[in-house]
Amino acid sequence: MNENVSTTALDANWWRQAAVYQIYPRSFADSNGDGMGDISGVTSRIGYLSELGIDAIWLSPFYPSALADGGYDVDDYRNVDPRLGNLDDFDAMVGAAHAANIKVIADVVPNHSSNRHEWFKAALAAAPGSPERARYHFFDGLGENGELPPSDWPSHFGGPAWTRVTEVAGENAGKPGQWYLHLFASEQPDLNWDNPEVREDFHATLRFWADRGVDGFRVDVAHALVKDMKLPLRSKPSLEIKVDDGTDVLFDRDEVHEIYAGWRSVLNEYDPPRTAVAEAWVPFTHRRLRYAHPTGLGQAFNFDLLQAPFDATAFRDIVTRCLAEAEASGASSTWVFSNHDVIRHPSRYALPDGTDQAGLESWLLSGGSTPAPGTERGLRRARAATAFMLGLPGSAYLYQGEELGLLEVADLPAESLQDPTWFRTGNKVKGRDGCRVPLPWDSAATDFGFGGSPWLPQPEWFADHSAATQAGVPGSTLEFYREALALRRTLQTGESLSWVSEPGEALTHYVRPNGWAVLANFGDAPQELPAGIDPARIVLSSGTSASVLAQVPGETTFWIAP
CATH class of the missing domain: 3.20.20.80 (Glycosidases)
Structure with a gap:
């Protein structure tokens, strides 16, 4: 060891x-x-x-x-x-x-492995039905001559999840042969975990x-x-x-x-x-x-x-x-x-509220200019x-x-x-x-x-x-980040929290078992500090300045020491 x-x-x-x-x-x-x-x-x-x-x-x-x-x-x-x-x-x-x-x-x-893995290279060199191919998912194709993929399954990266090989062993050597499964790129053949x-x-x-x-x-x-x-x-x-x-x-x-x-x-x-x-x-x-x-x-x-x-x-x-x-x-x-x-x-949050996955992809395709x-x-x-x-x-x-x-x-x-x-995806998804x-x-x-x-x-x-x-x-x-992570090591305790604020309030307030409190203002407008919180106990602000201590600025989080 x-x-x-x-x-x-x-x-x-x-x-x-x-x-x-x-x-x-x-x-x-x-x-x-x-x-x-x-x-x-x-x-x-x-x-x-x-x-x-x-x-x-x-x-x-x-x-x-x-x-x-x-x-x-x-x-x-x-x-x-x-x-x-x-x-x-x-x-x-x-x-x-x-x-x-x-x-x-x-x-x-x-x-999945790579298609350069020794196992996959052995599978390509072996005949259909061999132990080498049994480490992956090789199947005969559909259609009169096996020219169609074994199923309609798509790849995560676009296109079909199947690629056809040219056989190098057996009676069909040199001819188009079986298909192998890859849920991702064709260079990533899926392993057979039943093996x-x-x-x-x-x-x-x-x-x-x-x-x-x-x-x-x-x-x-x-x-x-x-x-x-x-x-x-x-x-x-x-x-x-x-x-x-x-x-x-x-x-x-x-x-x-x-x-x-x-x-x-x-x-x-x-x-x-x-x-x-x-x-x-x-x-x-x-x-x-x-x-x-x-x-x-x-x-x-x-x-x-x-x-x-x-x-x-x-x-x-x-x-x-x-x-x-x-x-x-x-x-x-x-x-x-x-x-x-x-x-x-930070870029996701910079885009208009409600931007969905399609909107994110459109933003990328525009080079980050629209919107x-x-x-x-x-x-x-x-x-x-x-x-x-x-x-x-x-x-x-x-x-x-x-x-x-x-x-x-x-x-x-x-x-x-x-x-x-x-x-x-033919240059449609960046x-x-x-x-x-x-x-x-x-x-x-x-x-x-x-x-x-x-x-x-x-x-x-x-x-x-x-x-x-x-x-x-x-x-x-x-x-x-340095300040927050250092404080987190000092303050982190237990695996629970208690909500102080009511659901739907812009100022979200929770407390950890040792009394460490977090105030997060998700709105645009400043929010008053809750009653009973001493501004002197503010130990962290996500903003670049915590000068207005009587309020939590918009889109800002405070940590309050116990």
Whole structure:
């Protein structure tokens, strides 16, 4: 077992109230000047992360990959992409993080491998019906000569979820042959989780990284591993889950929890047990609870606040429901506003109220010009929402760059785009590149201190958002995050809250068990401080100024010390 395992405190419950910082490795920090962030770049910024005040880092995939989907097409689950470093670099990064009392969470991608994975290459070289193909979902096509896909299932990235292969073995060598399933890009063939070999291999992967000191795992597309592949294949004209009984064709089937019970057995082999959090886009509360059960992964993302408008009633209803979910499942809740898959929340909040997903896509396609965003208001709302969220019981998941107040880079030139959605939709959906632009560390340095000419171009306005520009500047977004996270460690207690304000009030007021209070004004107009609150006990304001202490300014959150 790697020596890094013993460098962190043996606290089995660290994850329940943790502030977790997501790192998209290619875009975080480049240590060798090749324009791509890497593992040593993460190590070089551990001091920054420690000063920020987070409890854990979550690393998006760093495995060998052709980057057909930003690293979520994995060639080898038990290695590091040579462009990002090697296993020694990884061990050094884990050691540095643990020395700073920062846990490490690795992204694991179990629904699909890369088409360059040794298993898939073996499947292509084998004949239909072979054990090699049984690790994936290969089917004969429909139509007179098998020329039609086996079903009408769509891909998440546009187009059909099936690709036909040319056979290289058997009696049909050299001819069009079977089709394989890929719910995402064609370079991401779905694994067959009914195959015991697949299950055992992922157990080995979990142990491999846990033995190297990894403290937990984020499970990509956790609800999609088990599919109903009985012939004839059932129709699935959309990717939405429309039933809540575990019988959907592709998602959230009851059988998936047998897989995660096996994972939990593996994770519990360690002291403390390794953690896991499911990315499960499941619309039904009672179904989502099952991923967070202690006999399963133990925690599941809820994306409710991420999808909610900046609205007092919406936030209050979501928090009430999600805390009840967490209590029912035995987990703690999770809160998130931004990640590598969505438009950064200061930009979402900058758009007119009521902007839906179609509106967001239209805004991206216009280069961020239509409608014109109110960027100052967007950042003000984002800071207020973040302060409201960081006061809540449960785990807070932050995305790299949000502590700098970064907006979505909506006007990336078409020739620089790399998201598969852009290509598979015929340039109709711009995709996720705008939230993945490499970070600005120093406005005075070449490439804003990223380390090399970045793989996605950085806009000029990044200069005003760099870490160096904001460090030590009162009222800056970076200093706001540092202050909030430091106070959160001091004040965070228990896993409950009490609402003081009435539903529908613009000034939303809740209190934690130790008397720590949070006042969030979701309206435009200032609100009077509630009676009995001493302005001298205001310890944090999401605004750049707290000079008007008798009132809570519009779109601002205050923390009140016990």
